Amino acid sequence: MQFSKAFTLGFLAAAFVTATPVQNQIVLSPGEVASVHDAPASQSEPRKLKGRFLHVTDIHPDPFYLTGSDPSERCHRGKGGAGVLGAETSGCDTPFSLVNETFAWIKENLRDEIDFVIWTGDSARHDNDVNIPRSDSQIFTLNRRITQGMVDVFGKPDNLGDDDPTNDLVVPIIPTLGNNDIFPHNIMTDGPNKITREFSDIWRNFIPQDQYHVFDKGAYFWTQVVPGTNGKMGLASKGGLSVISLNTIYFFGSNAAVDGCDLKGEPGYEQMEWLKIQLQLMRDIGMKAILIGHVPPAWTSTKQSWDETCWKKYVLWSKQYRDVIVGSIYGHMNLDHFMVHDSDELKPPHDDSKRKKKKKKPKRKWTGRSAEEMVAPEMDPSEFDEENPVYNVQNAESYLNSLREAFSYLPTPIGAVGKSDEEDDPYDENQNADYSQKIGGRWGERYVLSIVGPSVVPNYFPTLRVIEYNITGLDDVNVVVGGSNAKPNDDLQTLRNNKDPSTPNPPSKTAPPGPAYSMQPFTFLGITQYYANLTRINGLKKKADDQHLELRDSTEDRTFRYELEYNTRTDKIYKLKDMTVKSYLKLAREIVDATRRGNKKQGDKDKTRDIDDSAVECGDLDVKEGCDVEEEKRKKRRKSKKHHHKLKDHIWHTFVKRAFVGTIEGDELGM
C-alpha cells in the first residue's frame, strides 16, 4: 500500500507532489517534469522499461468545429456555448485546439515515462452533419494529421529519413482501425482494398514490415513491444511482450458487409484463424500478448456489439490462450468501464429470456450502395448509440444497468469470518473453496476480462489513461522499436499451411496460470485515469438569462492540463490491488452489492454496521488531508439508517460516475 501510493502519486505529476524513487519504475523528483528538453541527450541511448503504457482512444478531430457555435448543431454553426477547447458533455467532435493541447500534454508529461502507446481508433470526425458529409479522402486526411501528431510527440529525429520507417519512434505505437476511420462508417469488406492500402501507408511508422501481407488482407497485425529476455525480437526472442491489433470491424454486428466468424472465407473467420496461429506461435516462444481493438465485445441484455459467432470465438480463444494473453483493451464506447465474460457458458452471462429480442438482421452483402442506405435501417432508437452519447444518456444508463445485471450473475463468495479487509478476504481461495470452484479454480480462469477506456472526444470530459504493468525481473531489458517480428517468416509459413480449423489447444497441464490471472511479469497492475476539466478550462458559465454563456471570473485557473481522476492502485473505493481477473470479479460483485465487502461477518444481521464500515471514505475521490476516519465513521453511523440504501450503492455510484468521467453523478440519473 505504502509502496503503490508513493509510486503512483510520484508518477502522476511530479510537479505537484514529492516522489520517492521505488524500484526502477519511478525517476522523477519534485519540480522535475519530464519534458522533451530533459530528454536524454542522445535519442539513441537505450531506454529502460518503465512498466507503463499509454492508452489513447476516440480522438475524433473535427476541422469544422467552430468556437462559440451551437453544440446542438454539432458545433458547426449557430450561436452557443462551444468552448475554445471543445464542448464538454455534448455530441460535438474534437476541435484541433484540444487535439494539439492533448499531444502537447503527452509530450511534456508522458513521453518519457511510458514503454509503448496503444491507440484504439476513431481518428476522424463522426458522420454526424448532413450539411457536411464525410468523404473517404477527408477521413484519410484526418487520420494522417493525428498520425503526424503521434510522430511529432514520439518521433526520433536521428532516424527520420533512413529507409526503415519503423525505427523513427522512441517507443512503439500500435494503432487499430475504428468504425469511423472507414467510409462508409461501420462497413468494411475483406482486403486487400482501398482501406487496407491507405492505412498501410498512413501507419507505415507503426506496422512492422513483415506484417504488411497480413495487414493488407484485413488491417490487423501485431508488434513486439518488449524484447525477449535474451534481448532478441520476433521468433528468436525468448519471452517478451507483443500487442495484437485486431480489426474489430469484421466482428462488429453493424458491419453489414460481412457475416460473422463461423463461415470459412469470411474476414472474421480468417482473422480468428490468424489470431489463433499468432497466439500459438507466441505460446511456443514464451511470449505474452495484449489484445487491442476498437469496438469492445460488449454483450449484455441491452447491447450486443459483436456478431455472436465472433463473440463466442473471442471468449473461447481467450480462455484457451489464457497462458499468453495479458489483457484486452478497447475504446469506442466513450464510457469508462469493463466487462467480464463467462467462458463456461459461452453465452451472455444473464438470463436469455431477458435479452432484447434483436431481429436477426438479414445479412446483405455490401453492394456499394450509399452509406445512408446501408447504415440507416440498423439504427435502433432503443439501443445505446455510442455515436450519439449525450443525446443518449438514458440509454447509456440502461447499458450500465445491464452491465450491473450481468455482474449479478457472477458467483458470490459465501461470506467470511475475520476482521480486516486483508485477513478476511472472502475471495481468498483458501477460505472459500466453493467460490473457487465456481470461478474456475483459485485464479478465476473461467472468466475473461475486457477493459474499455474512455475517449478524448469530450462527450463527457476528454481523457487519457496510463496502465502500469509488472516489469519485475526485466530491469536489463531495453525498449526496442522497429525490430522485425519474424524475419524470413518460415515458421509462420509452415503454421499457415497447417491451418487447423478446430478449437485451439488449452495451455499445457503444467503451465502456470497466465498473466491476466496471477501476478507475474507483464501482469497489469493498475490504471491512472486522467481527465481535462473543460468546464474549468473553457471558463464559461450560464448568464443570468440561463440561455447564453459568458466567461467566468478571469482570475480562475484556466490552464489546460489533464489531471488525475483516480488511480486504481491507491483508490479507496474500488480497492483494486491489481488488475487480475480475480480482482475485477471481486469489484464486479461489489458494484452489484457493496455489502459483499470482506468486513461482513457471516450471518451478521446488523446491516447498518456492515454498510457503515464498508462505505467510510474521507471525501469522495481523494483522501482529504488529515481526515479523521473515526470521526467520519461516527458521522456516517448517525446517518446510516437513513442512508442505508445510498451507502450500499456507493461502489455502484462510483462506477457510474467514472463511466461518465465525473460529468454526471449516479444520483442525477437516479441510478
Ligand SMILES: *[C@@H]1O[C@H](CO)[C@@H](O)[C@H](O)[C@H]1NC(C)=O
Ligand atoms: C495544431 O497543430 C498543427 C500542427 O502543429 C497546426 O498546424 C495547427 O494550426 C494547430 N491548430 C490549432 C487550432 O491550434
Ligand SMILES: *[C@@H]1O[C@H](CO)[C@@H](O)[C@H](O)[C@H]1NC(C)=O
Ligand atoms: C510483480 O510480479 C512479481 C512476481 O513475478 C511479484 O513478486 C511482484 O510483487 C509484482 N510487483 C508488483 C508491483 O506487484
Ligand SMILES: *[C@@H]1O[C@H](CO)[C@@H](O)[C@H](O)[C@H]1NC(C)=O
Ligand atoms: C470541473 O470544473 C468545474 C468548474 O471549475 C467544477 O465545478 C467541477 O466540479 C469540476 N468537475 C470535475 C469532475 O472536476
